[in-house]
Every structure is written in C-alpha cells, then in structure tokens.
Amino acid sequence: MSDRTAGIGEPAATEEKAANRKGPGFSRLFRTYGTLTIFILLVLLASTQSDAFLTERNATNLLRQMSGVGIMAIGMLFVILTRGIDLSVGSIAALGAVTSAMFVQDMSMPMAVASVVLIGAACGAVSGFLIAFLRLPAFVITLAMMTGARGLALILSNGQPVMPGTSGQGLQNFGTSFTLGLPNPAWLMLSLFAIAFLILNFSRFGRLVKAIGSNEEAVRLSGISVPWYVASVYVISGALAAVAGLLVTARSGVGSAQVGVAAELDVIAAVVIGGASLMGGRGDVVNTFIGVMILGVIGNIMNLAGVPGYHQQVYLGVIIVVAVVLQNSAQLFRR
Amino acid sequence: MSDRTAGIGEPAATEEKAANRKGPGFSRLFRTYGTLTIFILLVLLASTQSDAFLTERNATNLLRQMSGVGIMAIGMLFVILTRGIDLSVGSIAALGAVTSAMFVQDMSMPMAVASVVLIGAACGAVSGFLIAFLRLPAFVITLAMMTGARGLALILSNGQPVMPGTSGQGLQNFGTSFTLGLPNPAWLMLSLFAIAFLILNFSRFGRLVKAIGSNEEAVRLSGISVPWYVASVYVISGALAAVAGLLVTARSGVGSAQVGVAAELDVIAAVVIGGASLMGGRGDVVNTFIGVMILGVIGNIMNLAGVPGYHQQVYLGVIIVVAVVLQNSAQLFRR
Amino acid sequence: MTALIELDDITKTFAGIHALSGVNFTLHAGEVHALCGENGAGKSTLIRVLGGEMRPDGGTIRIDGEAVRLSGPMDAIYRGVSIIHQEMALAPDLTVAENIFLGELPARIGWSELNRRAGELIDRLGFDISPRALVADLSVAHQQVVEIAKALSRKARVIVFDEPTAVLSIGDANRLLEIIRGLRSDGVGIVYISHRLDEIFAISDRVSVLKDGRNAGEVKAEDANVETLIRMMVGRPLSQLFGDKPETDIGKEILRVENLTLPNGVAGISFSLRRGEIVGLGGLVGSGRTEVARAIFGADAISSGTMTLGGAAYRPRSPTQAVKNGVNLVPEDRKGQGIVLDMGINKNMTMANINAVARMGFFQPRKERGVVGALIKSLQIKLGAPSDPVSSLSGGNQQKVVLAKWFHSGGDVVILDEPTRGVDVGAKTEIYSLIHKMAAAGKAVLVISSEHAELFGLCDRVLVMGEGRLRGELGPDEFTEERLLTLSIGGGDRQGREAMA
Amino acid sequence: QDGDCSVGIAMYTLGAPYFAAQAETARQVAEEAGCEVRVADGQNDMVKQIGDVEDMVAAGIDILILNPRDAQGLVASANMASAQGVHVIAIDSTLDPSADFITQIQSSNTANGELVGQWLANELNGEPARIALISGSQGNLVGRERRLGVLRGLMDAQLTSQGDADIEVLGQGWGNWATEGGLTAMEDLLTAHPDINVVLGENDSMVLGARSALQAAGRLDEVILVAAADGQKEALQLIKDGEYGATGLNNPNEIARRAVEIGLQAMNDELPEGLSKLTYTDPAAITQENVDQYLDPESVF
Ligand SMILES: Nc1ncnc2c1ncn2[C@@H]1O[C@H](COP(=O)(O)OP(=O)(O)OP(=O)(O)O)[C@@H](O)[C@H]1O
Ligand SMILES: Nc1ncnc2c1ncn2[C@@H]1O[C@H](COP(=O)(O)OP(=O)(O)OP(=O)(O)O)[C@@H](O)[C@H]1O
Ligand SMILES: O[C@@H]1[C@H](O)[C@H](O)CO[C@H]1O
Numbered sequence A, B: 001m002s003d004r005t006a007g008i009g010e011p012a013a014t015e016e017k018a019a020n021r022k023g024p025g026f027s028r029l030f031r032t033y034g035t036l037t038i039f040i041l042l043v044l045l046a047s048t049q050s051d052a053f054l055t056e057r058n059a060t061n062l063l064r065q066m067s068g069v070g071i072m073a074i075g076m077l078f079v080i081l082t083r084g085i086d087l088s089v090g091s092i093a094a095l096g097a098v099t100s101a102m103f104v105q106d107m108s109m110p111m112a113v114a115s116v117v118l119i120g121a122a123c124g125a126v127s128g129f130l131i132a133f134l135r136l137p138a139f140v141i142t143l144a145m146m147t148g149a150r151g152l153a154l155i156l157s158n159g160q161p162v163m164p165g166t167s168g169q170g171l172q173n174f175g176t177s178f179t180l181g182l183p184n185p186a187w188l189m190l191s192l193f194a195i196a197f198l199i200l201n202f203s204r205f206g207r208l209v210k211a212i213g214s215n216e217e218a219v220r221l222s223g224i225s226v227p228w229y230v231a232s233v234y235v236i237s238g239a240l241a242a243v244a245g246l247l248v249t250a251r252s253g254v255g256s257a258q259v260g261v262a263a264e265l266d267v268i269a270a271v272v273i274g275g276a277s278l279m280g281g282r283g284d285v286v287n288t289f290i291g292v293m294i295l296g297v298i299g300n301i302m303n304l305a306g307v308p309g310y311h312q313q314v315y316l317g318v319i320i321v322v323a324v325v326l327q328n329s330a331q332l333f334r335r
Numbered sequence C: 001m002t003a004l005i006e007l008d009d010i011t012k013t014f015a016g017i018h019a020l021s022g023v024n025f026t027l028h029a030g031e032v033h034a035l036c037g038e039n040g041a042g043k044s045t046l047i048r049v050l051g052g053e054m055r056p057d058g059g060t061i062r063i064d065g066e067a068v069r070l071s072g073p074m075d076a077i078y079r080g081v082s083i084i085h086q087e088m089a090l091a092p093d094l095t096v097a098e099n100i101f102l103g104e105l106p107a108r109i110g111w112s113e114l115n116r117r118a119g120e121l122i123d124r125l126g127f128d129i130s131p132r133a134l135v136a137d138l139s140v141a142h143q144q145v146v147e148i149a150k151a152l153s154r155k156a157r158v159i160v161f162d163e164p165t166a167v168l169s170i171g172d173a174n175r176l177l178e179i180i181r182g183l184r185s186d187g188v189g190i191v192y193i194s195h196r197l198d199e200i201f202a203i204s205d206r207v208s209v210l211k212d213g214r215n216a217g218e219v220k221a222e223d224a225n226v227e228t229l230i231r232m233m234v235g236r237p238l239s240q241l242f243g244d245k246p247e248t249d250i251g252k253e254i255l256r257v258e259n260l261t262l263p264n265g266v267a268g269i270s271f272s273l274r275r276g277e278i279v280g281l282g283g284l285v286g287s288g289r290t291e292v293a294r295a296i297f298g299a300d301a302i303s304s305g306t307m308t309l310g311g312a313a314y315r316p317r318s319p320t321q322a323v324k325n326g327v328n329l330v331p332e333d334r335k336g337q338g339i340v341l342d343m344g345i346n347k348n349m350t351m352a353n354i355n356a357v358a359r360m361g362f363f364q365p366r367k368e369r370g371v372v373g374a375l376i377k378s379l380q381i382k383l384g385a386p387s388d389p390v391s392s393l394s395g396g397n398q399q400k401v402v403l404a405k406w407f408h409s410g411g412d413v414v415i416l417d418e419p420t421r422g423v424d425v426g427a428k429t430e431i432y433s434l435i436h437k438m439a440a441a442g443k444a445v446l447v448i449s450s451e452h453a454e455l456f457g458l459c460d461r462v463l464v465m466g467e468g469r470l471r472g473e474l475g476p477d478e479f480t481e482e483r484l485l486t487l488s489i490g491g492g493d494r495q496g497r498e499a500m501a
Numbered sequence D: 001q002d003g004d005c006s007v008g009i010a011m012y013t014l015g016a017p018y019f020a021a022q023a024e025t026a027r028q029v030a031e032e033a034g035c036e037v038r039v040a041d042g043q044n045d046m047v048k049q050i051g052d053v054e055d056m057v058a059a060g061i062d063i064l065i066l067n068p069r070d071a072q073g074l075v076a077s078a079n080m081a082s083a084q085g086v087h088v089i090a091i092d093s094t095l096d097p098s099a100d101f102i103t104q105i106q107s108s109n110t111a112n113g114e115l116v117g118q119w120l121a122n123e124l125n126g127e128p129a130r131i132a133l134i135s136g137s138q139g140n141l142v143g144r145e146r147r148l149g150v151l152r153g154l155m156d157a158q159l160t161s162q163g164d165a166d167i168e169v170l171g172q173g174w175g176n177w178a179t180e181g182g183l184t185a186m187e188d189l190l191t192a193h194p195d196i197n198v199v200l201g202e203n204d205s206m207v208l209g210a211r212s213a214l215q216a217a218g219r220l221d222e223v224i225l226v227a228a229a230d231g232q233k234e235a236l237q238l239i240k241d242g243e244y245g246a247t248g249l250n251n252p253n254e255i256a257r258r259a260v261e262i263g264l265q266a267m268n269d270e271l272p273e274g275l276s277k278l279t280y281t282d283p284a285a286i287t288q289e290n291v292d293q294y295l296d297p298e299s300v301f
C-alpha cells in the first residue's frame, strides 16, 4: 500500500472541481460582488435622473439618513445568519429613543448611553432566551417583543415626545455635527460595520454564528453551547436597535415613542438585498452595508427626481424585486 | 393491523403511536388540542374580567371583527404549510377594499366581486411566480408586493375614501346584516374555513401542499410539478386577502386604502398561535381558526375590561408569548 | 429476449466534470443487477438519468427496446421505473398511506380506500406498519419499507435501490434482501447500489462497476469474488481491508459506565473502556447503540446510572461538558450532525477545539493554517483548497474531515458511530488506519457499526446490544457473525440463522 | 418661468385622506403658480421625514411646505432648510415655534373643541353626557388636543348653563384615524357600555365608522355623533341630512392653499407686514345650521 496517497477512494473529481467548474465559480463571484453590481447600476441610473445625486451634500445626507437602518441591519445580519429573525428592532429603537431622552436629563452622557444600550440588550436577552433556550419560534417571539417594547416606550413617555432639555444638548450636538467632513451618525454606523466585519470574519463568535445557521446540530455536537450564541445575537440586535433609537433622539432632539414603526421591514429588506439568506449561514458585513445603501439610494433618488409619493411605493416594490432577481441571477442562470 | 379501516378521514391519527409511546403521544395530543386548551383558558379568564364578555352580542362582535383576519389566515395557513410567508395580505386587502368600492359602482355585484377576487389572485400570482418558479425568497418578494399593492391602492383611490354610493348598498346590506343569528361576514369566514378544511384534508391539492412543506424534494420526485402548487398558495392567499378587503368595504361602507396596515402580523401570529410551524408541513385548519379566535379574544377582552391603550400592547406581547409557550409546552417538557 | 432497460453510451457533465462518459448498462426482467464503484464514480448520476430526473448530455435510453426521451420523473414512473433514493424521499408530516400514493393521490381523497390499499401493499411486504402512522414516527427501516411500497404501488417493473442498506442494521438489511428476492421472482428488474460487497454477492445476478464515470467492467456474481470487484473499483488490488493493527499497549481504564439507563428504554448498560483499546458496539437497528453513545457524550439526558472518567465522576449535561472532559463523538449522520457542509474544510476541522487556534476569541490565521495543514496531511484528505466548502468533497473525505475535527480536539475517549457509512472501500481502509492511529495515541475508541466484518476486523472486543440492553461481549476468538446475531437477537441460534438467511 | 420656482411638500404621511387632500391642494395651487412640485410621503416615520426634507433641499427647492411628524423632531430640518435659503411654512401639525420658519398655519383644536363642546352641551340640554371616546392613535398630540378641547368646551358650557357638569367618559377606543378602525372600536365600546348617549371622535372618518356600528346595532337614534375635527364631505352631508351632530372645521384645502400663497409671497419678497408666526384658520363647529357654508360635494376631501 505504498501509493495510498494516490487517489484511493477519491474520484479525481475534487481537484477538477476546483479548477474547471465555472458555474459555482461564477456564482461565487456574483454572490460576492452581485450586491455591489446592483449598487453601481443603481448609482449610474440615479445620476442620470438628478444632478443633485452625485453631490457631496447628497452623499452625506444619504449616509446620515441610513445610519439608523444600517446599525440595525448589523444586528439583523447576525440574527439572520443563525436562521432567526428579529421583528422587534423598530420598537426597541423607540424604547431607545425615549429612554435616551429621559436619561440624559439625570445622568452623565456615558452613563445614559450605557443604560440605553443595556435596555436594548435586555429586550434582546428576553427574546433570545425564549428563542434559544426554550426553542420557541423567533418570528412570533420577536413579534410579541415588537408589541411589548412599543407599549413600554409609550407608557414610559406617556405617549408624549420626551424633551431632553438643555442637559440633552450634548447628545444633540453629537447627533447633528460633523467630524472630518462626515456626519457623526455616519461615523458611528461605519465604525460599527467595521467592528462587525472583524467579529464576523476573524472571531470565534462570528464563525460559530455562521456555522450555527448552516448546521446547528453539527455545531452543538462539536461541544459548543449553541443556545448562548443564539441568544447573544438577539442581545446584539437589541442593543444596536437601542443605539439606532438613541441616534434618532440625537439627530432630532426629541425622544419619541413613534420612532421606527415598520423599521424591521426596511432592515430585513436591506440585509436580504445584501445577499444574506433567511435560511441562515449565508451573508456578510460588506454586502449588508451595500444592501443598506441600495435601499437608501432608492428612496433618495425618488425624492430627488420628484417621484410622487404613492408611486414611490410601487417603484420601491419593483426595484426590490429586481434587486433580488439580480442577486439570485447566478443561481437562476445555472438551472 | 386489524383496525386499519377504522378512523376514516383521519390522516393524522395513529393508534400505534398513541398506544406505544407516551412522550410523542402526549405531544400529539397537545399538538391537536393545545390551541383549544389555550382558547378555553383564555375564555375562562376573560369571563372573570367582564360580564359583557360571555354575551351573545359580544360573541357576534368577535366573530364579525375577526372575519377579515380569519379569512386571510386561511390563505396564510396554506402559504405557511409550504414553508412560505405572505407579508402582502394587508396591502392586498386594501386593494380589495378600494376596488370593490369602485367596481360596485359600474358592475353587477357578482361581476364586481369576481373582479376584486381576480385582482387579489393576480397579485398573489405575481408573488407566487417569483417565489415558486424563480425560487426567490418569499419574505422579500411579498414584502415588495406589500409595498407595491399598497401604493397601487393609494393611487387608485387617490388617497381618498371611495364611496360606493347607492349602487353599493347591496354590498353594504350584505356586510351589515345577519343570517340565522350570525353576521354575514362571520358566515363567510366560517364557510371558507369549512371549505379549507375539506381541501386540506380530503383533496390532493391540500395533501400535496402539506407534503411540499414537509419535504419538497419527495414531492418533486413523485413527479409532481411543485412550483404550480407553491404558486397556487400565493394566489389563494391573495384572493382571500382581497375578499377580506371587500368585507371591510361591505361592513364600513367605504373603500379605504388604509385597510389592513400591519395586518400580516396579526394574521401570521394567529396561524402560529394555531400551532402551525413556519418551517412548513405542520398546521391545520381547525387550530388556525382557534388561533384567530384567541387573538380576537385577547384584544376584545382588553377593550371590554377597559385596559388603557398603551398597556394593551404590553399585555398582548406577554399573552402571545404565553400562548406560544403553552403551544410548545409538550416539546419543552419532553426535553 | 429484449432487455427491460438498455442504457447506451450515456454521458453527463456538470460544468466541466464528466460524471458519466459513455456508460452502458442493461437490465433484464427478473434479475438483480448490482452497480458498484467508489464514491463519486457516477452511480447515483446514472440512475438519476434512468429515473428521468436528469437529462443525459448524450446517449440513448431504451425501455423494452424502444428509445425514449424521459421528460421527468413522472415519465419514468409511468414507464415503470421507480427509484428509491439514497436520501429518503418521504414527507415526514404525512401518513404512510399518503406517502405511498404521493404521486397519484386522487383529486378527492377517500381515506378508507387509500388506507386499505396501502395496508395491502405493506402486508405484501410482510411488515406491520399502520397506513395511518405519520412517517416522522417510523424507524428508518420502516421508512425504507414505505419507499418500497411506494414503488410497488406504481406497478414498477424496474426498481432501483441506491444504497438502501446504508442506514439499516444487518437484520433489517437481511429482511430487505428478502423482499428484493421476492420482487425478483415476481419478474421485477432490480438495480442495486451498495458499498457493502457481501450484500452484492448475496443478492445480485450481475455486477457492473463504474470508475470515474466509465464502465470498468461487468461480471456475473457467481464468477466474481471480493478481490476481483475491489480491483475493478479501485484499479488495483487491496491487500488488506482492515490494515495492520499496530501493537498498542492497552492501558488503564479511562471510562466506566455503570447501569446507564435512559428515558427511552435503554437500561442497565455497564461497560468500561481502556486507553489504547478499540471496542466495538454491535446490534440491530433500534437496539439503542446510538443513544448510549449520545448519552455518554451529553447530547441526550440520562435517567440513572453512573459514569466515571479517569476515576472521577462524570455526568455531562451537554456535549460542551463532554468535550471539556475529553469525550468525543463522531455522529452517525454525517451531513446532519457531523459537519457544516457549506463551511470551509479548515473551519470544520478546528471547530471542536477553537481555543487552540484562537486568542482572546480571535483566530490566529497562521496557527490555524498550520494545524489544518498538518491534519490534512496526516489524514491524507484529498481536497482542492483547505478553504473549499466541505460539500466539495466526496463522502469518504467528508467523513475524514469529521475524524480530523476530533483528532485535533485531543480527547481521551472517542466514540465513532457508523464511521464508514456510505464510504467506499478505498476510503474505508484509510479510516480504519486512522482509528488505529487514535488507539495508538492512547485514546479509548468505541466503534458502533452495523457491518460485522468491520467490527471484527477493527476491534479488540465487541459489545452487543439488543432491545436497549447490553446482551454480552465477544472476545477476538468469538468473532463470528453467528455469535453476534445470536446475542443481538437474544434468542437461540435458530433465530439467528433465520435472520441471516 | 418653469424652473424659477420649486416647491417641496413634505407630508408626514399620505396614508390618510386628510393629508392626501392637503398635499393635493398644495400641489395644485403651486402648479397653477407655475412652480415645479415634489411631494414626499413621510410614511408616519419621523426619520423618514427628516430625510425627505434633506433630499428636497438637496434637490434645490425654494419653498418648503412642512406638515411635521413631530413638533421638536423636525426643528433641525426646518432650520437647515431656512439656512439654505428655503422659505419654510409649517402646516396642520404643530412645529415648535423656536424653529426658523415663516409661519404655521393650522386650525385651533382648542377653539374648535370649545365650539363643538358648546354645541353638544346645548344638544344634551341638561342630560348627563355618557361618552364613548374614539381616539386616533396612541401618543398623538393632535388627538389629545382635540379630545381635551371638546371635553373642556362641554364642561364649561354645562357649568355655565347648569352650574354643574355631569360628564362621564365610559371608555376610550382606538380607531387609527380610519373608518374601519372607528367601526371596530365602536363595536367593542357598545358591548362594554350599552348605556352611552354620545360618540366623540377625534376625526370624522372614525365617527363615520362608529356610525356604521351603531346602525348595525340599531342604536343610531339614541346617540349623538360628534367629531372634534375635519369637516370631511361625507360627514357634512350627514350633518345636512340631520344624521350626524357636529364637527370642528379643519379644512385641509384651505390650510394648504394659504400656505402655498404665503410661500410664494415670501419668495417674491411680498410678505404682508406683521405676519405672525402662528396663523389659525377661523374656528367653527359645523352643524346643520351652518353646514351649507362648508359643504362642497365636488371637493376632494
Ligand atoms: N448536481 C450535481 N452538480 C455537480 N456535480 C455533481 C452533481 N451530481 C453529481 N455530481 C458529481 O458527479 C460525480 C458523480 O456523482 P454521483 O453522485 O453519481 O456518485 P456516486 O457514485 O453515487 O457516489 P456515492 O457512492 O458517494 O454516492 C461526482 O464527482 C459528483 O461530485
Ligand atoms: N420501530 C421504531 N419505531 C419508532 N422509533 C424507533 C423504532 N426503531 C427505533 N426507533 C427510534 O430510534 C432509536 C434507535 O436507536 P439507535 O439509533 O440508538 O439504535 P442503533 O442501535 O444505534 O441503530 P442504528 O443502527 O440505526 O444506529 C430508538 O431508540 C427509537 O427512539
Ligand atoms: O387633521 C388630521 C386628520 O384628522 C387625520 O385624519 C388624522 O390626523 C390629523 O392631524
């Protein structure tokens, strides 16, 4: 058995596979750059529709406008990677918006921010516990959290917008000013995306989150405590949603319980346009960011081009479909 | 196998199991009667909270109020059985509400109704085609349809309530009157549930829909054209959503594009509370009906008992969680 | 006599890969024609072509001498060709009867009629399964029976079995072979694919071998023996299937299990494992071997009993605790439980011991590359690049990745549940030598297998389970199929022989 | 002169007839004046509306008609637009007066409420008020002003005429500003509290829905219907027919028309002297007596 290394039990197939198979190679390529392609196409289209589009001011606007959705999309990406879904982000954002306006009145800024993040994380922990440890369906649990957190935000604020008062000036200054030419909310979003990139690609946590979405049982039988990881992604999502809510308060100067109604749909759409699969295991940070920007550009250009309100909704629907078709075109063509 | 012929029309029952294995037997029992148990508990609780609850009038209200959600839940059940989801039902209901008010003005009643149903079915067909034949993710496609159909309803109605005028009197008469002591909308819902029961349990179509959610590949390999079935469930869901919208017009006497905002969440919650699994293959008509009633009773009793608005949302969230925990308790205890 | 099926010069390529090139295959009524070959040789592809699930790129399919173009699975079924798949094609949420008639349910279903007809078919196969049972509640063996009943319901004249026994214990496998013999005498033509060569000889009239998508030869079963078949499959003789058992010192006892009782009927299991020892665990399907393994690994709950590990009390509440204590499990269901298919080979390999290649929760890429490289080398895994997804590997190599994972994690006790299921002979010998390496490294190895030859060739002693009880233990001098079956069935020798027949 | 004038209309929602009509009138008036118009639908989302304003300013509008989602939340947006030289007019919903804008045009919910409350007190004529309240959406400030306005007016009128007040709000339902919402809310209220004699809604749409519920229950005759606001034409028709009590005047078209006109004046440097920062439309309770003054079957809303 001297030559056991030479292809016993191994059809010469695998080497060939890597070398020759164009299909999956192309598909992989599109899976990686498909979102980018869609984005570029959209930008090209947009710049023919309005001169205002390719201006620095508009780019700045766009980044700032999408900062909330972007931050929530990061958390949602983690959740979706584990095959989950989080419908509660919009409501938790509302809770974050309200509590941040309340807390800055009596606490130091860092304490206030930390408390807001903690509240969001706690909401996420409740959902996460029920989903991960009691194995209840994420859709319904986070739907319940969506209802509950919104109710809580309304109760806390008594249904009234909460004015942070003069003590909230620091927060509002942060929310409305620029650093190195970019709005602070945009910086915050970009840094969180960068951190998420590092975590997802280079950390034990990120890798296992992805693995759990692909095959939870295999991960469990590798000796890993799957429920902790699954619960964690909801904690992250909740914390980030609260941050998104805090940003709204920082930008607008008022803490409102009406923040983020139906935001979960935008956020999920952005993540999926970014190529993530709701069946788990597939998705990455860079494409999620591009997905967020795609969604942003769609709305932005329709405003710039003066598309009337109701028609915007119809176009939005059509463009989302086109994006998903393109996103999946590699797969479609292969068949 | 002596008693093989017994239990006609009972696809799910297996004496073998009930007899031999207690764990899963109990679980099956709860899977079948769990929803009912939750419903009964809730009714008992409700009747202690308000004297008005156990009145004929209130029962009638409840049935009538839930008729729209109930009808949409039927379609959603079919969709969910195939592992899909339909977020567009609320918007298609709006389209149905608007078009029915428009059509009764110039068409005979049967023609108008048929046209409305057709429009809903057409929306469903578009989603269904994309989901079933191009294998695009249902969540995003129906999200796009949700946006698009709402936009269409708004454009058609110009954002204004559409008054069916005197020619719409027939529709309104139907919507507001009683037959044999029950409101007509309730009758409509109950008959549709009955038809769905027959289809799901006694027709090839129903069994294959269930089979597809259970193991699509198996169905495909049996030589069945899976995409047609998958597309069909969205057509059904769309058609039923349009009917639900028509009912709203019939009840309220105006066709409004605001009908059914966020209805998809109620509808999905009802189906899941009814024990259906979002992973497909599991769910039945009777429990879905009970799920709809559970959701209805929750809202109804809080209104009757005068729970303040904001708190209602928090309670609703908690009760949904409790229902899902009970629903899954068999599974939880087994572990 | 015209052949029932004639496949002539069939070619099929997948994006550059020649899965089949010019393959010929014939099948007559009333014969069993076996199809052999290594993992990835093209067996499943060939029968997908035959079953109308794939259109060949070239070649002719003749049924009853008439050239046909199959438009889809239904077309093949209509012409009397039924396929029982490697991955079972049943809908678990539906009943047995529905699954049997899935492709031909009437528009309006009459349940009593449907159940009656299903019952007749199951009776004909000699099984006692309620037509109204949910498939999800059936054992794998019974699910297999449903598949066969499904084929019978379609009045199939050709039934193709793709590795039907891979998930069956020997007892059930034997019952299946009995069914196949019955079908053959009814004039049905059978194509039989298996990696178990003993079965091939037990059942088939003719054997065709595929290698790299080409015909590597066809022989009459009575003219061939294991060696000739292996030579045709692998391209050269394979002197020793089980390799040389290296002289290892059997060391101290490491795991002791006493009176282990589980909630599902497994009870009173007591045994111990020593370092350097390879112990087999045999028995029929449902005898509870997998469940014992999972309980030791902390994957399922324990009702009562005690375990000690290295002398200390051991009662894992999760696989995490088991792994921390150095107990590892290679699960029986590779794709479902062993690997993350669409993740990189490298990432799968380090998953069970990430801390060795990470610091403060972040990976050290160089260290990981080193570990992965060493594992690939020592396990001789054939792959494109270490970062390719595991799904790009053949079954045998996938199994090696699972083994590599636990090689790397460095536990003291390794439990291997059906480690060579669905793996071709070549890869098997490599896996055996890996198992030897594990033992040589001082680990205690427990091997669960339904292939008796494997247990005997590999193990120092074999524990036998039956109906949730440990029925006995065989030393090397007692390694005969008869002894093993006698123990596992729990009756006298007569019953054992019957099951063998 | 096309291109010389660009008007942005930023509505916080177009998802209700009132706002759709308001935006439509503003558009018509601006287009008649030869302006290019863009309308944005904030979809009830403050963040979206902030973005809408940013986009419109980036697109180069001269006049911004803003119906703000939040009085505080849109302050920064209004300031930013003004700083870019845009002439900002706030309509309908309140924008905090600290913001930089020309004027706010709205109806006075307090004044309207006072009048409607008075009318109701007259109608009840000493009978105690047993009210089913149908509110719009939770946390909505306009709704709060409206219900409190009417209750205040009712209380004051009773005190004035009887020396005491007997007002009981038996329950509050939520109708989401919409007809079908009012219908469902009324069904539950009616079941829980059969003994009501007044339905008070925060807009006409919901009271119209409540009316259907009362009709179906055969209770129409015993109950007075009043809305705190709008003057929707369907409600006005019923008022004329004597089947609906009263509603507060909150004409979306009037508000929109005046806003655009003031915007154009500002652009042409023709603003009237002493224009105050808050412009209320004239308050009125529309009742059977004065309904002909307001009813226009051809109007959009
Ligand atoms: N759908 C497909 N797409 C791409 N390649 C495929 C596909 N199906 C099979 N192949 C490739 O074709 C070759 C033959 O595969 P096939 O499944 O027929 O092997 P097999 O002989 O059945 O192996 P095993 O014994 O492992 O089941 C393999 O290289 C495989 O990777
Ligand atoms: N006939 C059956 N009906 C229902 N469930 C069964 C049946 N047979 C087995 N099972 C289930 O599957 C388990 C099979 O046990 P287990 O997998 O541990 O056996 P094994 O000896 O490892 O067999 P295998 O060779 O299949 O791995 C049983 O405990 C039981 O839960
Ligand atoms: O004035 C409007 C309308 O009444 C609308 O229907 C709800 O919101 C108010 O602000």
Ligand SMILES: [Mg+2]
Pocket: C043, C044, C045, C086, C162
């Ligand atoms: Mg195969």
Ligand SMILES: [Mg+2]
Pocket: C289, C290, C291, C332, C417
């Ligand atoms: Mg096993």
